[in-house]
Amino acid sequence: MSDLQISLIIIGIIVIAGVVVFNWLQQLRYRRKVQAAFDHEHDDILLDKQNTEDPFQRIEPKFNKAPPDPQSDMLEQQKELPLNESQKVSIPPAVHTAPSFHANIVSSSAATSPLLDYDNNTSYIVNIRSDSVIPNTHIAKLLQRKFDFGKPVYWLGQPDKDEPWEEITNESNVDSDGYGHIKGCLQLADRAGPISEVNLSKFRDLVLDFASQTQATAECPDIVSTHEKAVALDKFCADVDVMIGINIISRDDGAFVGTKIRALAEASGFKLDSDGLFKYRDDSNNTLFTLSNYESSPFLPDNMKSLTTHGVTFLLDVPRVAHGERVFDQMTHLAKIFSNTLGGIMVDDNRVPLSDSGIQRSKQQLIEIQNVMKNNHILAGSPSALRLFV
Secondary structure, X not given: OOHHHHHHHHHHHHHHHHHHHHHHHHHHHHHHHHHHHOOOOOOOOOOOOOOOXXXXXXXXXXXXXXXXXXXXXXXXXXXHOOOOOOOOOOOOOOHHHOOOOOOOEOOHHHHHOHHHOOEOOOEEEEEEEEEEEEOHHHHHHHHOOOOOOXXXXXXXXXXXXXXXXXXXXXXXXXXXXOEEEEEEEEEOEEOOEEOOHHHHHHHHHHHHHHHHHOOOEEEOOOHHHHHHHHHHHHHHHHHHOOEEEEEEEEOOOOOEEHHHHHHHHHXXXXXXXXXXXXXXXXXXXXXXXXXXXXXXXXXXXXXXXXXXXXXXXXXEEHHHOOOHHHHHHHHHHHHHHHHHHHOEEEEOOOOOEOOHHHHHHHHHHHHHHHHHHHHOOOOOOOHHHHHHOO
């Protein structure tokens, strides 16, 4: 090997080592800078004692030159609400015309278990009763068909009339001695649309055949009226299926580097998931909001060191998050810290700069939709909402 080749190899090793050390020092420097930004006290959405009963919604903050007029909130809401291109939502101008879904809980014991909050307005619920215990070998046949109807199916069982209800899974069924009373809950809608009348009929026929084979009785609601209910539920869900988004873009065609974004995100409490999103979670591991790339490339662990982008986006999936108003405040607080630290500009989806009055306007719109959800007994972030908005 010649002296020239040896020299080139040594130079290459020095360059690579220099890049590694530079990235490490840069990330360390940003972490210290970010840590200093969080030294001051600010409200915590999980620990502060505030009213947490309101559900919430999905909206994009919009810059407004004039203060909001509370008398025309819902009219303006329909005209001015900018949404992500992936999902345009139509908010009905008259809130009171939305269909009302009154909770009809499976049983009084359901209130004590989050597994049992299934109701006749979001699920097609059938009852199977037997004078003797239905063996778990027969119930296993029902569980094998749970993916055959286009929507999720949940089975609940009661071993004896004096015993509590429990969710029946493949694992729990193996350990059980069977059930005397079974309820099947077929979900009526999700983000893919309402359940079809054909699938409702297939599910009813399965239940009737099962009851006949086990000498049990089956109670199945009417298919036509249930399908009409599913269509109405899907329309209601589409009206409130909204996301709040705040974009932070670079100034003067500059760029944000991946190492700085990651250091700032992790110091703020985000965790990078394999789907390319930084997720901000609560103590129960529920996602409150996400941080994504403003451009098409996802944030992946392997490319953060080399990645550059012209912006980042905060997103709050409103129907799936409880305490919406407080979560919105927390997300806005972090967005401002990101904007200041990265040297960017907070804008809406039309790249219009966001002012405090514009953000407050969006918060008011958020509260209005929260009230629509609450009045229709589907609270954002509740188990029922988590099943519907998926």
